[in-house]
Amino acid sequence: MxxxxxxxxxxxxxxxxxxxxxxxxxxxxxxxxDKILTIMKQLDYAPNRNAVALSKGRTNQIGIVIVAxxxxxxxxxxxxxKTAVGYGFQTLIYTSQGDKTKEMQAFEDLRSKRVDGLLxxxxxxxxxxxxxxxxxxxxxxxxxxxxxxxSSIAMDQGxxxxxxxxxxxxxxxxxxxxxxxxxxxxxxxxxxxxxxxxMKQHGLPIRAEWYRYxxxxxxxxxxxWRSLSAMKEAPTAVLCSNDYAxxxxxxxxxxxxxxxxxxxxxxxxxxxELSASLAITTVHNxxxxxxxxxFYHIWNIIGDECLELPQLSYRxxxxxxx
Amino acid sequence: MxxxxxxxxxxxxxxxxxxxxxxxxxxxxxxxxDKILTIMKQLDYAPNRNAVALSKGRTNQIGIVIVAxxxxxxxxxxxxxKTAVGYGFQTLIYTSQGDKTKEMQAFEDLRSKRVDGLLxxxxxxxxxxxxxxxxxxxxxxxxxxxxxxxSSIAMDQGxxxxxxxxxxxxxxxxxxxxxxxxxxxxxxxxxxxxxxxxMKQHGLPIRAEWYRYxxxxxxxxxxxWRSLSAMKEAPTAVLCSNDYAxxxxxxxxxxxxxxxxxxxxxxxxxxxELSASLAITTVHNxxxxxxxxxFYHIWNIIGDECLELPQLSYRxxxxxxx
DNA sequence: TTGTAGGCGTTATCAG
DNA sequence: CTGATAACGCCTACAA
Numbered sequence: 001m002x003x004x005x006x007x008x009x010x011x012x013x014x015x016x017x018x019x020x021x022x023x024x025x026x027x028x029x030x031x032x033x034d035k036i037l038t039i040m041k042q043l044d045y046a047p048n049r050n051a052v053a054l055s056k057g058r059t060n061q062i063g064i065v066i067v068a069x070x071x072x073x074x075x076x077x078x079x080x081x082k083t084a085v086g087y088g089f090q091t092l093i094y095t096s097q098g099d100k101t102k103e104m105q106a107f108e109d110l111r112s113k114r115v116d117g118l119l120x121x122x123x124x125x126x127x128x129x130x131x132x133x134x135x136x137x138x139x140x141x142x143x144x145x146x147x148x149x150x151s152s153i154a155m156d157q158g159x160x161x162x163x164x165x166x167x168x169x170x171x172x173x174x175x176x177x178x179x180x181x182x183x184x185x186x187x188x189x190x191x192x193x194x195x196x197x198x199m200k201q202h203g204l205p206i207r208a209e210w211y212r213y214x215x216x217x218x219x220x221x222x223x224x225w226r227s228l229s230a231m232k233e234a235p236t237a238v239l240c241s242n243d244y245a246x247x248x249x250x251x252x253x254x255x256x257x258x259x260x261x262x263x264x265x266x267x268x269x270x271x272x273e274l275s276a277s278l279a280i281t282t283v284h285n286x287x288x289x290x291x292x293x294x295f296y297h298i299w300n301i302i303g304d305e306c307l308e309l310p311q312l313s314y315r316x317x318x319x320x321x322x
Numbered sequence: 323m324x325x326x327x328x329x330x331x332x333x334x335x336x337x338x339x340x341x342x343x344x345x346x347x348x349x350x351x352x353x354x355x356d357k358i359l360t361i362m363k364q365l366d367y368a369p370n371r372n373a374v375a376l377s378k379g380r381t382n383q384i385g386i387v388i389v390a391x392x393x394x395x396x397x398x399x400x401x402x403x404k405t406a407v408g409y410g411f412q413t414l415i416y417t418s419q420g421d422k423t424k425e426m427q428a429f430e431d432l433r434s435k436r437v438d439g440l441l442x443x444x445x446x447x448x449x450x451x452x453x454x455x456x457x458x459x460x461x462x463x464x465x466x467x468x469x470x471x472x473s474s475i476a477m478d479q480g481x482x483x484x485x486x487x488x489x490x491x492x493x494x495x496x497x498x499x500x501x502x503x504x505x506x507x508x509x510x511x512x513x514x515x516x517x518x519x520x521m522k523q524h525g526l527p528i529r530a531e532w533y534r535y536x537x538x539x540x541x542x543x544x545x546x547w548r549s550l551s552a553m554k555e556a557p558t559a560v561l562c563s564n565d566y567a568x569x570x571x572x573x574x575x576x577x578x579x580x581x582x583x584x585x586x587x588x589x590x591x592x593x594x595e596l597s598a599s600l601a602i603t604t605v606h607n608x609x610x611x612x613x614x615x616x617f618y619h620i621w622n623i624i625g626d627e628c629l630e631l632p633q634l635s636y637r638x639x640x641x642x643x644x
Numbered sequence: 645t646t647g648t649a650g651g652c653g654t655t656a657t658c659a660g
Numbered sequence: 661c662t663g664a665t666a667a668c669g670c671c672t673a674c675a676a
Contacts, residue, residue, distance in 0.1 A: 002652080013662080013663085014664075015653095017662060019655065022654090027662085028661070029661060032661080046430065047434055048652085048654070050375040050376040050381065050654090051652070052655075053375075053668095054652090054654075054669065055667080069403075074391045078417060081391075085417075090414050093414075095407075097404060102407065105407075108368065109412070112368045112370060113370050217595060335647090337648090337671090338648080338672080339645085341672085349646090350646085354646085369670075370670070373669035376652050378670090379652075
């Protein structure tokens with residue numbers, strides 16, 4: 001027999017009253033409550049969450065869809081989880097490892113009511129296909145979504161990019177390379193556009209031969225700089241899509257005994273601990289606040305309050321590589 | 323009306339038969355199955371996991387207890403999740419941020435049957451107290467546990483430490499500093515013991531004034547080297563408890579224009595991408611395999627198979643800092 | 645191969 | 661303030 005039932009029997013009260021005590025309902029006689037509470041203690045009672053979830057039609061669980069846990073996304077994750085816990089939600093992690101079928105599990109779990117909502121950090125399935133799951137619950141993305149009706153709390157990285165580029169131009173650098181991440185992402189696109197339009201504005205040539213794609217980690221960054229520095233005409237400044245790439249470039253440039261920023265200026269992105277440690281000039285990305293906003297977005301749909309999502313912006317952090 | 327019931331009504335079959343089709347039971351007439359499957363499709367049916375979990379008394383969810391998501395633990399997490407998914411389990415992350423009460427939520431959730439088992443990566447509550455929850459389900463720890471009956475799949479880092487220390491001694495370094503993490507952890511203890519006993523064996527003095535504690539990230543590492551290098555007698559080699567600390571020391575030493583490894587030898591720990599990128603000599607830590615073992619341990623208790631847990635060991639990876 | 649009946653542990657809506 | 665009664669959606673003997 002379940003402990004709940006034992007409590008009913010031992011106390012002599014009905015299901016309803018026992019339930020009221022469990023849920024701290026005010027409409028219970030003090031003596032009744034004490035009696036029931038005592039028995040609950042004796043029996044070491046703990047409510048069964050599955051029963052509660054079934055009955056309420058809610059699990060208070062949110063899923064996070066992500067290709068793989070990588071340093072870059074950890075901070076976002078951490079803040080999201082923290083925020084969610086503050087509102088009584090637990091977080092499940094769905095790592096797809098790039099496998100579309102595995103990734104679908106998360107969406108199926110939204111359909112099956114294992115989770116009340118979904119946050120997409122990075123996904124590999126077609127957004128159009130994923131949109132079909134919107135009817136099962138709130139879905140929000142950090143990654144910018146090209147198609148489909150899944151909304152995104154992402155910021156336009158092109159805006160942050162402009163800050164870095166403007167500073168390089170101010171300081172007189174004109175031979176500027178661009179180090180991108182995913183070749184087909186919206187952010188890469190808007191970074192490239194930002195670069196090209198700003199260069200045009202200043203009457204400077206656009207150097208597409210100095211574009212590098214698919215640079216994510218430090219090792220990629222090192223490789224990218226090797227490739228750039230080996231060209232007959234090498235750039236004198238680089239704009240990177242994240243601090244890890246920037247750190248890799250810095251390491252490789254130091255190995256080549258280049259003076260930084262004399263012979264090479266480097267601008268990172270995100271303002272992680274790494275860039276602080278290596279004194280890399282970077283663009284501060286309000287990741288923590290974006291993570292909060294992501295939860296707020298979901299909460300505004302399944303919760304009863306309606307929280308305001310603060311408007312966020314980038315900020316240049318100048319250090320020693322420019 | 324639930325879709326399950328609609329299927330019953332539309333198909334004319336009983337609950338049991340519908341359930342059999344849902345669960346792919348072989349004992350169903352082909353025509354019956356097809357008929358029911360068709361209706362399921364039409365209705366866009368998906369089983370409700372809460373109902374299943376309630377009925378089966380199992381959620382196929384495992385919780386991970388961790389103070390905060392940090393770069394160092396990401397790789398472990400990633401592999402654990404991947405392994406768990408392979409066995410049909412999802413993973414919930416409980417970050418305590420060092421708050422004991424928050425951390426208890428995970429254990430209460432084991433009690434409430436939200437999760438079938440728990441993996442402790444790092445915890446702040448007293449292991450003795452946590453042991454009380456063992457009766458509610460399997461609990462395994464990565465962190466080494468001093469007290470209580472929670473078992474751990476951790477390896478003795480002292481063993482790995484010896485590999486690094488032995489190499490330094492071979493190469494003639496005798497002025498060796500030790501860079502530790504948590505001052506009171508079992509690993510710190512066994513690292514210190516490894517150092518002290520090995521130095522004694524070689525008839526060399528033990529330099530406790532060169533011990534540094536609480537060094538976790540790159541910034542800590544930089545600070546540690548500043549403090550060491552400022553001493554009237556400075557060490558010529560450092561053994562670090564992780565690669566981030568080692569990277570920080572390397573950065574700071576380079577800033578001081580020290581020749582590496584000529585004037586300072588550095589040994590990291592874990593063999594992360596960072597150490598590879600910076601060419602830091604380090605001790606390979608089989609994190610992936612430990613994560614697998616952690617899941618296997620839980621699976622051996624709640625699953626029906628009994629998987630063998632492979633015996634693991636450390637390995638020195640020599641690069642350019644020794 | 646199919647059906648019946650009971651159970652999983654709660655919440656929710658009434659009525660009193 | 662308390663109690664019936666009916667959901668919640670599915671699983672599992674056991675029986676036919």
